[in-house]
Amino acid sequence: MSVIYLMVPLAILLAFVGLVAFYWALRSGQFDDVETPAQRILFEEIKEKKETLK
Amino acid sequence: MQTRAESWIPSISEDLFCRHCGEKVCEDTWSHESDLFCCNGCLNVYLILSNNGLNQFYEMSEGVVGVRPSEDGEFDYLNDIVSSLALFESEDCVRIRFRIPSIHCISCVWLLEKLAHLQEGIRSSRVNFAKQEILINYDPREVRLSEVASLLQRLGYEPKLNLEDEGKEEKSEVRKDLGKIAMAGFCCGNIMMMSFPAYFGLQLDDSFARLFAYLNLFLCLPLVTYCSVDFWKAIPRFLNSRKISLDLPIAVGIGVLFSQTAFDVLSQSGEGYADSLGGFVFFLLLGRFFQKVSYKRLSFERDFKSFFPLSVRVLQGSEAKLRPVQEVKAGDTLLIRSGELLPVDGEVIKGEAGMDYSFVTGESEPVRLVAGEKAFAGGRQKYGLLEIKAQSAVDSSYLASLWNDETFRDEKILGEAEISQKAGVAFTFVVPVLAIAAALYWGMTTDLHRGLEVFVAVLIVACPCALALSIPLAFGFSLRFLGKRGFFIKNANVIEKMAQADSFVFDKTGTLSRSDLLSVKVIKDEMSEVDKQALFLLSSQSGHPKSLALQEEYETYKSDHELCDFSEIVGQGIEAQICRNHYQIKAHGAYTCLMKNERVIADFDIRSAWRKNWQSALRSLKEKCCVLSGDQDRDRDYLQREMPEGSEIFFQQKPHDKLEKIREMKKYHKSVVMFGDGLNDSGALKEADVGVAIAENSQSFTPASDVIMHGDQMQNLGRIQNYMQWVMKLIRLSFVFSLLYNFTGLAFAVTGHLSPLTSAILMPLSSLTILFISALGTSLGAKIYLKKGNEK
Incomplete structure (x- = not known):
């Protein structure tokens, strides 16, 4: 059972990595605008369609 | 498709x-x-677009996508103030942000992000759709800011700039809040994981139990420091100014929970309340964030400067040069063209014009100005060309003096609703008394240690977590429903204040009536077909609002008659020769008349059109109504007839008079609601308990206010108030529920039976109940009161 002494801090550490990743995303502005990127992703598709038509 | x-x-x-x-x-x-x-x-x-191969713009979305570009737009002055506008500026790169209200669809985003194809020197452009903003990087060596702005303008996306926005860096409140929530969620989740053995009543080794307890305590540290910063602020606020809010008992609760946990863990006497603390902070932060997001991006704080243009034409010698408004000094000669707003007080030097002060005074009739007369800031030049000698800088004009009235200095307290303040007070006084009483009882009957335990238990369980959630949740949900109906609220106080309002004050022009629409009533008609055609032709020559109204009314009488010797005498009327007859449109007493060869052949009553169903809306309020108008009293009879009984009507009210009237009314009434649209109402809007600004569309400027309401919603006023009353009832109901939970907890605590497990179950359960009640209740209320389509 003493493996718990290792597992529990490790589990918390893992979750902490996730938290740090979230903070990185937050600071780089990924949560500032959640609407436009959802639309922007559609642009390339339209462009490709046009090219294949040519 | x-x-x-x-x-x-x-x-x-x-x-x-x-x-x-x-x-x-x-x-x-x-x-x-x-x-x-x-x-x-x-x-x-x-x-x-087609020259640059961007034609697919028109095929991207259904319906009409293009925006018609506005006619003029001069941006040369921007080049002088680049450094104050730019977010970043270096030799080869400038980053700038524009607000573009006309962004409305996916095609707009697409096109605006292709700016680099259209103009050399623009490196990249990025659109924020939600905020209707564009961020542009360009090379100042290749392209100037004025060219960037005029490109946008030519495409139909006129950038909106005003003094207020200039250089204001956006505060990243949202980022801070999200950061706190993430941390709270992380701590809370891990604490719960480590509390599992306790939840299931597993017997653990002592060494394991101690490990979990210490880890829990460690995870509590960020919860009580970083995450709870805002709650702690309540304590110095209380000590400094005796101001009690619901945050105070919350801060006490957090403090007690943490100290007890720390004591239990360090003295190895138990596992503490770490899980309750985690859930508590996490839920509270979520509730608060939800409330903030609901208030969204509407700008409610606007002073007179945001109405003004960024630049004016200043005459230097014989040349007119654009100059930023702030740099206008007394003594400068300004050139004001038709349609432009005068930003300073001044004296007319040359020209003759009609100045529309409806913005400042509410009077819709333009005032005729000739050389030598004084013109005031805020007037809009209606026709003609004026040269005006500035007599003051922007900040010392008559308008600015209105803003410097003391009403504008003391800010209303934001965010905190009165009802939650009262609850805060109750909690702050009742809970300690109860805790001490319980502690004394147990201390007497058993021992001192037991007494202390009970004391702490009472403080923990009496923490008004659910109570603190109920207000942001109920208000947050209802804001959304009201927002959908064109009623946008700045702070939570408004719902409470408006629900109990017993006095409603209205401006006339632009509020009860529509500022953008004049109605024509024919009083006398001796016109032949040809006369009507002449009337249309003559009225279409002038841009005067009354001419426009007549032109619209007689739109069907188009003809190809010739018109000659046209002349417009500002403030007098217009005349011309049509079909060898002399026609004239001029004022005729209270009416406007058409004269043919010096004989009156028709009289028109032209006045602003009233809003639909405004009378029944006022009646449905069932409270005292009052009209404060800046106009002459030509509508007095009509208003007296149509207003509910017992209403008061005042005309010729200057902005300061309106403010005084409201101040007086506040003495006799519980809550005064003021509706207005112009700058002339801004003092009164600010002074009233609730100031509602009326906007015709979401892009039009409105004075600073607590609420921005869409003009069409005027007819639904009564139902909006009913909904607010419903929401207040709902909040009281959730108060009752949360208090029930508190009392259940108290019963455990006072009798000395509160275990960490009970507390860990009670807290989230109460929060979820409140969430359920507010979400369901507000949407049910919206179905009953705000249902679309049951307009009369």
Whole structure:
């Protein structure tokens, strides 16, 4: 059972990595605008369609 | 899906529509190949796009996508103030942010992000759709800011700039809040994981139990420091100014929970309340964030400067130069063209014009100005060209003096609703008394240690977590429902204040009536067909609002008569020779008349059109109503007849008079609600308990206020108030529920039976109940009161 002494801090550490990743995303502005990127992703598709038509 | 390309091609008999903006195309068509355009502007956009291979703009989304570009726009002055506007500036790169209200669809985003294709020197452009903003990086060596702005303008996306926004760096409140929530969620989740053994009543080794307890305590540290910063602020606020809010008992609760946990863990006497603390902070932060997000991006704080243009033309010698408004000094000669707003007080030097002060005084009739007369800041030049000698700088004009009135200095307390303040007070006084009493009882009957335990237990369980959630949740949900109906609220106080309002004050022009619409009533009509045609022809020559109204009324009488010797005498009327007869449109007492060869042949009563169903809306309020108008009293009889009984009507009210009236009314009434639209109402709006600014569309400027209401919603006022009363009832109900939970907990605590497990179950359960009640209740209320389609 003493493996718990290792597992529990490790589990918390893992979750902490996730938290740090979230903070990185937050600071780089990924949560500032959640609407436009959802639309922007559609642009390339339209462009490709046009090219294949040519 | 039918694409635009198919749908617009018209058959000959049908109406023709502009390829770009979808407007109806009338005479003087602009065309390119087989496409028709309504104006040169639209044609230009089309050409720019097709020359650059960006034609798919028109095929991206259904319906009309283009925006018709506005006519003029001079941005030269921008080049002088680049450094104050830029977010970043270096030799080869400038980053700038513009607000573009006309961004409305996916095609806009697409096109605006292709700016780099259209103009050399623009490196990249990025659109924030939600905020209707564009971020542009450009090379100042290749392109100037004025060129960037005019490109946007030519495409139909006129950048909105005003003094207020200048250089204001956006605060990243949202980021901070999200950061705290993430941390709280992380700590809370891990604490719960480590509390599992306790939840299931597993017997653990002592060493394990201690490990978990210490880890829990460690995870509590960020919870009580970083995450709870805002709650702690309540304590110095209480110590400094005796101001009690619901945050105070919350802060006490957090403090007690943490100290007890720390004591238990360090003295190895138990596992503490770490899980309760985690859930508590996490839920509270979520509730608060939800409330903040609901208030969204509407700008409620506007002072007079945001109404003003960024630049004016200043005469230097014989040349007119654009200059930023702030740099205008007393003594400068300004050139004000028709349609422009005068930003400073001044004296007319040359020219003759009609100055529309409706913005400042509410009087819709333009004032005639000749050389030597004084003109005041905020007036809009209606026709003609004026040279005005500035007598003051922007900040010391008459308008600015209104803003410097003391009402504008003391800010209303934001965010905290009165009802939650009361609850805060109750908690702060009742809970300690109860805790001490319980502690004394247990201390007497058993021992001191037991007494202390009970004391702490009471403080923990009495923490008004659910109570603190109920207000942001109920208000947050209802804000959304009200927002959908064109009623946007700045702070939570408004719902409470408006629910109990017993006095409603209205401005007339622009509020009860529509500022953008004049109605024509024919009083006397001795006109022949030819006269009517002449009337249409004559009225179409002038841009005066009354002429426009007449022109619209007699639109069907188009003809190809010739018109000669036209003259417009500002403030007097217009005249011309048509079909060898002399026609004249001028004022005739309270009416406007058409004269043919010096004989009156028709009288018109032209006045602002009233809003739909305004009378019944006022009646449905069932409270005292009052009208404060800046106009002359020509509508007195009509108003007296139509207003509910017992209403008061005041005319010729200057902005300061309105403010005083409201101040007086506040003495006798519980809560005064003021509705207004212009700058002239801004003092009164600010002074009233609730100031409601009326806007015709979401892009129009409104004075600073607590609420921005869409003009069409005037007819639903009564139901909006009913909904607010419903929401207040709902909040009281959730108060009762949360208090029930508190009392259940108290019963455990006072009798000395509160275990960490009970507390860990009670807290989230109470929060979820409140969430359930508010979400369900507000949407049910919206169905009953705000249902669309049951307008009378």
